[in-house]
Amino acid sequence: MTIQINDPLELPRHPLLASSQKTVLVPTMGALHAGHLALTKKAREIAGTEGTTIVSIFVNPLQFDNPADLENYPLQLERDLQLCQNEGVDLVFAPNQSDLYSPDHSVIITESLLSSNLCGASRAGHFDGVLTIVLKLFNLTRPHYSIFGKKDFQQLALIERMVRDLNVPTQIIAHPTIREEDGLAMSSRNVRLSPQQRSDAPRIINALEQGARLSSKASITPQDILDLTRSLLLKDSRKDFSIDYLELVNANDLQTAQDLQSPCILATACIYDQVRLIDHIEIPGSTDTTKQ
């Protein structure tokens, strides 16, 4: 049975956490889909039958730079609880905003390198909000393992950096991106797309894949890949479609890639009306011997 806890004061003292030898945390903002559920399955696998799996569900106001995005974020706690129950999750932590943030809270976590471009550049303060809530969740649940999706690869890189730099005693597990059959990365935001936008949206991963494929050809530069990908993203696109950013960055520090020798990430955020979708593809470096 899944136990729901809302009170952050109660959570660390709950016997399922206090006495757990293997706690596995999956932080989410709810509106759970098969991508999230793949993470909870992984959590159960790691925790085994003796360990404790915990899913947090909290739409963190601190990480929203756009009030309309926060307001429109889908909420479906009852359904989420049922899904967690079906997955055999032990604890669901679903706090209220006011229980987690004092009205005069004044401490936040800030990162200064990996957060400087991609979503960090276009969403002011977003990653400060992410890191702050994730550290709060780590403090409240003291997880031995924490699972994050590669879909949000910049978030994942920042959390790994925070864990390293602040000596947080948890092991981060990266889970591959789960996609719809047509390739669209699963996201809680997908339900906000109109049917027409939804059927158009696989253009994002298709363009990234074709752009990335170019990297295997001789004498190709990062700019060639960006140019091709941009033209594919925009080819016969809808009037309500726009590109927020399209960048090619080094996989290790997420700074703009100057060449294709080391592993890179081709990443984009695209917008349909008000709905912002992110996706990316990894490009192995030309000096990488595993390259096909």
Ligand code: AMP
């Ligand atoms: P969110 O609720 O969007 O904050 O996501 C919660 C966690 O689920 C994050 O670690 C995400 O990276 C992960 N996640 C969301 N969508 C997917 C997906 N399609 N595949 C894998 N992980 C995902």
